Amino acid sequence: MRITNQMQASFVTRSMQANLARMAELQEQGTSGRRLVRASTDPSSAADALLVRNQLATEKQYERNIANGEGWLATIDSTLGTVTDIVQRVRDLVIQGASDTTSADGREAIAVEIDELRTELLRQSNTTYLGRTVFAGTSDEGVAFRDDYTFTGTAGATVERRIGIDSTVQVDADGAAVFGQGPGSVFALLDTVVADLRTGTNVGNHLAAVDSRLSAVLTQHTVAGARQSQLERATDTNSGNQVSLEARRAGIEDVDIAEIAIDLQLKQVAYQATLSIGANILQPTLMDFLR
Amino acid sequence: MSSFAILNTARQGLNAAQAGIDVTGQNVANLNTSGYTRQRVQQSSVAPLSEMGLARFSQPVRNGQGVSVDGVARLGNLFLESRVRQTASSEGYSAVRATAFTSVEDVHGEPSDNGISATLQKFWSGWHDVSNSPGKEAQARVVVEQASGVVDRLAAGRGEVASQWQQARTSAVALVAEVNTIAGKVAALNAQIRDAAGQGGSVNELVDHRNELTTSLAQLAGAQTSSNPDGTVAVLLGGNLLVDGATTNQVTLAGSQSMDGTTTDPVRLEWAHRAGAAVALEGGDLAGRLSALAPASSGGVYTQAAAGYDALATSIATQVNALHATALTPSGAPGGNFFVFEAGKPPAAGIKVAVTDPGQVAVGAGGGALDGSVADKISRLGVAPDGPDSVWSAHVAQLAVKSSSATYDAKLATIASTAAFSDLLSHSAVSLDEETVNLVQYQHAYQGAARVLTAVDEMLDQLINRTGRVGL
Numbered sequence: 158m159r160i161t162n163q164m165q166a167s168f169v170t171r172s173m174q175a176n177l178a179r180m181a182e183l184q185e186q187g188t189s190g191r192r193l194v195r196a197s198t199d200p201s202s203a204a205d206a207l208l209v210r211n212q213l214a215t216e217k218q219y220e221r222n223i224a225n226g227e228g229w230l231a232t233i234d235s236t237l238g239t240v241t242d243i244v245q246r247v248r249d250l251v252i253q254g255a256s257d258t259t260s261a262d263g264r265e266a267i268a269v270e271i272d273e274l275r276t277e278l279l280r281q282s283n284t285t286y287l288g289r290t291v292f293a294g295t296s297d298e299g300v301a302f303r304d305d306y307t308f309t310g311t312a313g314a315t316v317e318r319r320i321g322i323d324s325t326v327q328v329d330a331d332g333a334a335v336f337g338q339g340p341g342s343v344f345a346l347l348d349t350v351v352a353d354l355r356t357g358t359n360v361g362n363h364l365a366a367v368d369s370r371l372s373a374v375l376t377q378h379t380v381a382g383a384r385q386s387q388l389e390r391a392t393d394t395n396s397g398n399q400v401s402l403e404a405r406r407a408g409i410e411d412v413d414i415a416e417i418a419i420d421l422q423l424k425q426v427a428y429q430a431t432l433s434i435g436a437n438i439l440q441p442t443l444m445d446f447l448r
Numbered sequence: 449m450s451s452f453a454i455l456n457t458a459r460q461g462l463n464a465a466q467a468g469i470d471v472t473g474q475n476v477a478n479l480n481t482s483g484y485t486r487q488r489v490q491q492s493s494v495a496p497l498s499e500m501g502l503a504r505f506s507q508p509v510r511n512g513q514g515v516s517v518d519g520v521a522r523l524g525n526l527f528l529e530s531r532v533r534q535t536a537s538s539e540g541y542s543a544v545r546a547t548a549f550t551s552v553e554d555v556h557g558e559p560s561d562n563g564i565s566a567t568l569q570k571f572w573s574g575w576h577d578v579s580n581s582p583g584k585e586a587q588a589r590v591v592v593e594q595a596s597g598v599v600d601r602l603a604a605g606r607g608e609v610a611s612q613w614q615q616a617r618t619s620a621v622a623l624v625a626e627v628n629t630i631a632g633k634v635a636a637l638n639a640q641i642r643d644a645a646g647q648g649g650s651v652n653e654l655v656d657h658r659n660e661l662t663t664s665l666a667q668l669a670g671a672q673t674s675s676n677p678d679g680t681v682a683v684l685l686g687g688n689l690l691v692d693g694a695t696t697n698q699v700t701l702a703g704s705q706s707m708d709g710t711t712t713d714p715v716r717l718e719w720a721h722r723a724g725a726a727v728a729l730e731g732g733d734l735a736g737r738l739s740a741l742a743p744a745s746s747g748g749v750y751t752q753a754a755a756g757y758d759a760l761a762t763s764i765a766t767q768v769n770a771l772h773a774t775a776l777t778p779s780g781a782p783g784g785n786f787f788v789f790e791a792g793k794p795p796a797a798g799i800k801v802a803v804t805d806p807g808q809v810a811v812g813a814g815g816g817a818l819d820g821s822v823a824d825k826i827s828r829l830g831v832a833p834d835g836p837d838s839v840w841s842a843h844v845a846q847l848a849v850k851s852s853s854a855t856y857d858a859k860l861a862t863i864a865s866t867a868a869f870s871d872l873l874s875h876s877a878v879s880l881d882e883e884t885v886n887l888v889q890y891q892h893a894y895q896g897a898a899r900v901l902t903a904v905d906e907m908l909d910q911l912i913n914r915t916g917r918v919g920l
Contacts, residue, residue, distance in 0.1 A: 158874050159874050159875065159879060159882075160874065160879065161873055161874060161877035161878060161879045162479055162480070162877070162878065162879060162880050163479075163480065163482075163873050163877040163878070164870060164873045164874055164877065166480075167870070167873070168870075171866070191560075193559060195550065195553045195554065195848075195851070196553055196556070196558055196559065196844055196845070196847065196848035196851070197549065197550070197553055197847075197848045197849075197851035197852040197855060198852070199852075200845055200848035200849045200851075200852055201845075203558065203559055203844065203845060203848045204841055204844070204845040204848075206559040207558060207559050207565055207837075207840075207841040207844060207845075208841065210559060210565065210566070210569070211565065211569065211830065211831065211837055211841075212831075214566075214569035214570075214572075214573065214830075215569075215572075215830060215831055217573075218572070218573045218576045218827075221573075221576070221577070221580075222576060222580060225580050287581070288584075289818065293816070294816070294818070295812070295815055295816020295817060295818045295819045296816055296817060296818065297583060297778065297816075297817035297818050310816060311814075311815055311816040311819075313815065314815030314816040314819055315815070316818075316820070317821070317824070318580065319576065319579075319824055319827075319828075322828075322831055325824075410559065442880050442881060442884070443880070443881040443884040443885070444880070444884060447884065447888065
């Protein structure tokens with residue numbers, strides 16, 4: 158095979174260009190930190206990368222949902238704690254009122270206190286969180302129980318927060334289950350007790366009703382507590398998921414800077430070798446040796 | 449034989465050596481000329497004169513009559529040259545396709561924080577937030593803004609692809625003009641070469657120029673060349689003659705001026721003298737460009753990318769609208785369409801957000817005024833197996849596979865083309881060392897012939913001036 162001057166020149170040029178091209182690619186990857194400059198660099202990894210990004214964004218949204226839900230449930234938790242105390246106090250007062258040792262003045266004092274407690278209970282039932290009534294989550298009326306003790310919420314409607322692809326957690330409480338509604342509600346019961354105390358009727362008959370209302374409140378409190386711990390577990394799972402998804406995404410998309418740095422160094426050495434060899438090939442000709 | 453005949457022989461030797469040095473000088477001068485093929489003097493020895501009659505017997509020894517310079521040969525190789533043309537044609541084709549795919553992928557910009565899928569994620573997040581706070585104006589406004597963001601990205605992406613189609617078509621028009629110009633030049637050279645060869649002159653440089661032009665035609669349009677006995681070449685495009693001797697047939701670009709019209713009127717190359725007759729290009733830059741401009745059913749790069757945007761727009765609008773229509777706004781009115789399409793435009797370009805007021809965003813389905821269950825369902829479209837996101841990632845993955853295989857093809861074609869060109873250079877380019885040796889050879893031959901001349905001159909001087917003068 159004849160070697161001609163044009164061949165030598167084009168060979169040296171091509172080698173230098175190939176080295177420079179590879180170095181430029183490494184520099185682009187190193188400075189941007191991304192291995193997948195375009196999807197075609199690695200098509201199957203690109204498809205994976207899109208999926209992982211999708212999942213990561215969804216997990217971040219679930220994190221926000223969980224935080225929002227925790228606010229609701231914390232409000233419900235403290236409210237139900239207060240309600241439990243109030244109903245407990247009402248129970249004690251009813252026992253006291255039903256006792257024969259209480260005088261008429263004593264019964265009047267108990268009636269006044271129970272009346273106050275009923276007002277307080279109604280106020281508690283209309284607790285709001287961020288403008289939403291927690292005991293009638295889907296109602297827009299601003300109160301869960303109106304002054305006539307009717308319930309503003311819709312039966313069977315719940316406020317849910319999505320914490321996973323297929324899992325939601327209910328974050329409101331069913332006011333009708335906690336307090337009853339209308340004439341069967343705890344407020345109406347307290348009104349009856351107050352009226353009976355004032356007319357002198359024995360309120361001991363109402364003790365069973367008060368007990369059943371108390372156990373309803375305790376049941377709902379327990380349910381809310383269980384949901385709260387579900388959310389706490391979900392928080393842990395969620396942050397674990399986010400960390401592992403981010404690691405997966407980085408594994409697919411990002412470059413290993415150390416590897417790039419070493420590779421770049423090797424390519425620079427190769428480039429310098431090409432330059433010096435090219436210089437040695439291109440210079441001497443027969444002309445130098447003939448007189 | 450006469451002594452003066454030896455003078456003639458020496459003179460011819462000088463001429464031959466001088467011609468050799470001449471041609472060597474031509475080669476060295478064109479050391480770096482691209483497309484130059486090295487030349488050599490062809491010389492042959494001249495046979496002695498055949499004698500008639502009695503002279504045959506009087507002089508049994510007859511010498512040759514010197515050297516004759518037959519011509520200057522061009523040391524080319526038809527096979528290597530045609531191989532260079534073939535590889536240049538496939539290199540042109542695959543390089544254009546690879547570039548088209550790469551630029552379309554840059555428009556998509558996936559996977560990154562700036563692609564459409566990132567915008568879609570924000571849109572679904574917006575629906576989550578609306579589901580968490582139904583009836584709140586702020587979150588509803590945010591989701592309407594995110595929707596506008598998605599719509600804008602869709603329109604911008606499709607518009608960018610369409611404008612790349614437009615640029616490709618414009619450069620195809622320029623290429624066709626170039627093909628016609630080069631064909632004209634080849635025809636002119638054909639005429640010159642035929643005339644010069646007919647008169648017996650040297651046509652090597654003209655042939656070199658013509659070869660460069662036919663290689664460039666091969667790279668541009670996949671043209672094939674065949675040589676005729678009279679020294680001209682015929683250039684064929686898809687089996688039909690582009691250049692025939694000194695005449696050319698022009699080609700012209702026909703077809704739709706906009707990307708959306710290619711389904712009914714694809715961009716194609718036609719013969720100018722026979723309207724409607726398409727040219728079946730076999731390779732080259734122009735063929736690559738036309739295949740990138742083709743409609744989606746024929747594998748057109750730009751049209752398939754635009755179809756991906758359209759599919760995404762249709763999928764988003766259909767699925768979101770279906771759920772939104774089942775929901776009620778916080779004021780109790782039914783939801784209606786969330787996205788609408790402008791008539792007469794392709795889906796990705798014509799999609800618009802139909803909801804202008806945050807109060808028109810429907811979130812619930814009757815479980816109380818502040819129910820957010822439908823908004824939750826809409827936000828789950830982001831992770832649905834047949835949702836818009838999976839439609840989009842399937843499209844991106846397909847495009848990535850096609851693009852990477854086109855890039856690989858282009859690399860292979862470049863390697864083949866470089867190898868073929870290198871082989872041609874090896875055979876036909878000038879080597880300075882070789883020419884230097886030839887120079888030395890011809891120089892010696894010249895010196896030798898000059899010596900012979902001097903010797904004969906002295907002989908004749910002896911014969912003419914000193915014969916018959918004894919002792920003087």
